[in-house]
Amino acid sequence: MKTAPLPGNETARLRALKDFAVLDTPPEPAFDDITELAAQVCKRPMALVSLIDEDRQWFKSRRGVEATETSRDVAFCAHAILNPGHVMVVADAQRDERFADNPLVTDEPHLRFYAGAPMVTDSGEVLGTVCVLDREPGEMSPAQIGALQALARQAMALLESRRTDVALLRAELEKARYQVKALEGRVALQGGMQKALRAEHSFREAVVERAAEGICVGHNIPVFPFFRFTVWNEHMTEITGFTLDEINRRGWLRVVCPDPKVQRLAIERSKRMRDGDDLRYERWEITRADGRRRSVRLSTCKLNLAKDLKHLLILMYDCTDEENLQREVMSGRTDTLTGVNSRRTFREETGLLIRLAARTGTPSVLGILDVDDLKTVNDEMGRAAGDLLLARLGKTLLASTRATDVTGRLGDDEFGVFLPQTDTANAKIFFGRLHRRLLDWIREQEWPVNISLGVAVFPVVPPSESEALQYADSLMHRAKTGGEKRIVYAEYPGDDTGEND
Numbered sequence: 001m002k003t004a005p006l007p008g009n010e011t012a013r014l015r016a017l018k019d020f021a022v023l024d025t026p027p028e029p030a031f032d033d034i035t036e037l038a039a040q041v042c043k044r045p046m047a048l049v050s051l052i053d054e055d056r057q058w059f060k061s062r063r064g065v066e067a068t069e070t071s072r073d074v075a076f077c078a079h080a081i082l083n084p085g086h087v088m089v090v091a092d093a094q095r096d097e098r099f100a101d102n103p104l105v106t107d108e109p110h111l112r113f114y115a116g117a118p119m120v121t122d123s124g125e126v127l128g129t130v131c132v133l134d135r136e137p138g139e140m141s142p143a144q145i146g147a148l149q150a151l152a153r154q155a156m157a158l159l160e161s162r163r164t165d166v167a168l169l170r171a172e173l174e175k176a177r178y179q180v181k182a183l184e185g186r187v188a189l190q191g192g193m194q195k196a197l198r199a200e201h202s203f204r205e206a207v208v209e210r211a212a213e214g215i216c217v218g219h220n221i222p223v224f225p226f227f228r229f230t231v232w233n234e235h236m237t238e239i240t241g242f243t244l245d246e247i248n249r250r251g252w253l254r255v256v257c258p259d260p261k262v263q264r265l266a267i268e269r270s271k272r273m274r275d276g277d278d279l280r281y282e283r284w285e286i287t288r289a290d291g292r293r294r295s296v297r298l299s300t301c302k303l304n305l306a307k308d309l310k311h312l313l314i315l316m317y318d319c320t321d322e323e324n325l326q327r328e329v330m331s332g333r334t335d336t337l338t339g340v341n342s343r344r345t346f347r348e349e350t351g352l353l354i355r356l357a358a359r360t361g362t363p364s365v366l367g368i369l370d371v372d373d374l375k376t377v378n379d380e381m382g383r384a385a386g387d388l389l390l391a392r393l394g395k396t397l398l399a400s401t402r403a404t405d406v407t408g409r410l411g412d413d414e415f416g417v418f419l420p421q422t423d424t425a426n427a428k429i430f431f432g433r434l435h436r437r438l439l440d441w442i443r444e445q446e447w448p449v450n451i452s453l454g455v456a457v458f459p460v461v462p463p464s465e466s467e468a469l470q471y472a473d474s475l476m477h478r479a480k481t482g483g484e485k486r487i488v489y490a491e492y493p494g495d496d497t498g499e500n501d
Helices: 010-020 029-042 142-163 166-187 193-210 234-240 244-250 252-256 260-274 320-330 343-360 374-381 383-400 424-445 465-481
Strands: 046-052 056-063 069-071 088-090 113-120 126-134 214-220 227-232 282-287 293-306 309-318 364-372 406-409 414-420 450-458 487-491
Touching (some): 010 126, 029 046, 029 343, 343 364, 343 465, 364 383, 364 424, 374 383, 414 424
Parallel strands (some): 450 487
Antiparallel strands (some): 113 126, 293 309
16 A cells, blocks of 8 residues: 655645644534535546545545545545646546555555545635545546546535634724724824824735635615725626726716616616625626626615714625536436426425435425326327426426425326425415315316326425325325325325325
């Protein structure tokens, strides 16, 4: 076994890792999402967000791996961090002289395959990797390598954002504001305090410029452009493409939100901000100076610095690359005829939400819908007519559900709807309306079919998505055998007292 040599900048690298204050912290959903995506995209059973400390590798997130850390001398990632610009792929560890006699290869977990993308800070230090592992040898496609690198960049962005936590930034700005106000009162008595005031102003500027997000501060003015910015850090210029002078001269809404529909929405949100309604990571769409559309998330806070002057603190984060990556990962995961999720995707997303419900202790609902007598439509009216019916049904399901809900096609004529954070009363309201809507449309089109529904309510979390699907499916079959156009509800584990039509 060949132990990896230390990087040339090891001292600076360890110092940077310590500055992030992430080692030995509890698991976080944002990092768990990254390992989940890495495992799915690369089709490997194990994935890690691994950080290389002085004598160990520690896992901020892990999927399919029981251990929380290993010694550094056996770590594959200790080799991967030596080449920051590339993904290290070990196709078969038993045939690689660096790892053939590594305990992780010869003993549990008997690793054969490894691919790790380095997480690199803006100043060039490699903190660790986002990596995937397998007990079988294999290869990585160019698309999988690119996705793994993108996930490593996202993990690094999360670490940067974590280091410059928004709450800390606001606390520092608020503290600086009161310090400046106190200094201004003392300037009238001591001219020498001007120097201290300038030093305090420099401190505020340093805090703003070091932040990972775009930060700006502005206030209302009576003439065009009706809002003037007094603080505009470099990250705001990077995100929007406009400098402070350009944005004040040309007007915020006119240049950043030129589309009339987006502008109307922005005006409504701006009014909410001026009225003191703080936004928390609200999604906006803006247009950069070069014409590119970007997706950003805004958080705002009103600062009353003077009696008649309202200042607004705005934090902006560009989430375009994240959304593009999510769309890339999710492409091809939907049923092409109906537009809802495929059976596999429905089970994966439902499984994730069930595990989340286990953490939060919130109830959830799973409904399975069956199109009764679809075969009659296909036989008498043709397959095209049956496809049209199913496509319209899928469209209705998507229009009736929330963004946080999951819909999917489970079979030719079966569909599933999973509602997180939903109790029995709200389940009956939702599925009752959905059932009536579908039956009304069927009658209007004179289709010779009906809809049966089985709805399982989980006040406690089921063992797995398979158990949940099996239970809801049994309720759907009870609805069918009891007569068409019925809904059967039951609370898990589904004793007779919980069922009703």
